[in-house]
Amino acid sequence: MKHAARLLTLGFSLALGTAAAQSPVEVQLWTWYLSPKFDNYIKDTISAFEKANPGITVKWFDKQDSMVQDFLSSVNMGSAPDVVNLNIDETSKAAQNGFLRNVDALTPAATLKSTFYPQTLANFTIGGKVYAYPWYGSLNEGVLLYNPDLLSKAGVKPPRDMNELLNMVKTVKDKTGAYAWVPALKDPGGASFLGYFFSDGLPIYDASGKAAFNSPAHVALLQKYIDLFKAGYFPEDALRKEAFQLATELYPQNKVAMIVGGPQALNRIKDTNPSLYAKTVVTSAPLGKAKVQTGTSMGMVIPAASKHPAEAAKLAAFFTNNANQMAFAKIVPIVPTTAAAQNDPYFKKASSDPIAKATSLVGASGRYINPGFKAPGNSDDLYKNFSDNIEAALLGKKTAQAALNDSVAYWNANMKK
Secondary structure, three states: OHHHHHHHHHHHHHHHHHHHHHOOEEEEEEEEOOOOOOHHHHHHHHHHHHHHOOOEEEEEEEEOOOHHHHHHHHHHHOOOOOEEEEEHHHHHHHHHOOOEEOHHHOOOHHHHHHHEOHHHHHOOEEOOEEOOEEEEEEEOOOEEEEOHHHHHHHOOOOOOEHHHHHHHHHHHHHHHOOEOOOOOOOOOOOOOOHHHHHHOOOOOEOOOOOEOOOOHHHHHHHHHHHHHHHOOOOOHHHHOOOHHHHHHHHHHHOOEOEEEEOOHHHHHHHHHOHHHHHHOEEEEOOEOOOOOOOEEEEEEEEEOOOOOHHHHHHHHHHHOOHHHHHHHHOOOOOEOOEHHHHHOHHHOOOOOOHHHHHHHHHHOOHHHOOOOOOOOOOHHHHHHHHHHHHHHHHOOOOOHHHHHHHHHHHHHHHOOO
């Protein structure tokens, strides 16, 4: 009887073990500012994942203002979620603080490299390790849109790069009376002219992290803009208004020939001058010598405290695969970070509608996503100082060299990491 009892107990234990093995593993997913607008997409993607992975269930929470603080609190309390949607900067901070698993230890590096654009992986690489599955992105430069009548009158072709654009500024204005384009000369709340340095391959910081945008090459590029501004080839209002706003005001009046920016510019033109909108031509944005667009992307990270890292990695890889990023792109004009997106038929559809064409061009340009340089901790203060110095140079109150020297000195004396 004792032998039979032992066998019964053993059988019962094995049954419990089998039941436990078959119990679904629950992974917790946190997204950032996606609910309620994209509830259907997130829920549908989760359902598809659970169907493909019957041993895993997903519990979803959308965080908003409190995302970063909630994440840090969860780590400190030992209750971290399994997959978290963070941007590039927050991923870098979390990785450096030891809060994240490197995902190239969970998914083969070869798989990551074959799935995502090299630059989008590089954006989430810290210390030689990849800490996120790149997700949806956006671009700053976007596309070039132009008035074909004005370019024809000026006798120029659409610029293929920023050097060509700068070189045709005089010709367009002299022959048509319209400004060629409105550059972002001054913006106290943003990086403004620093973006032109970065796009030309000029460093913002040196190897030690100090501001270093006052080299002879930086001065020479700034001087080009100063000379054109002083000669009346850029509108004076470029020192008083945000460049995108000013460009979208002047373009419908045939006072600006080209706009470099996102597809949203076309929405304004369509409303204010439908006939000009209909003839507007859209093509790839002219880039600087570095051949990059500035932009950013979200990523999906796996906290070091996740109790189910293997299952979490499956979920993050599923959400960020090409099929699911393309499905998202058809709902909202995100820029997929997957290499296969550039060849997707959705982005190759021929259309005479400028907005549709611009959206396609931007959507297929994920390889350019690059945040450029890391914003300093007290960026508002430092950007204002930089912007004020650029204005002083444009107005002839300082030389280009003095303006950049003064700003670099201020940054290095006041910059917070």
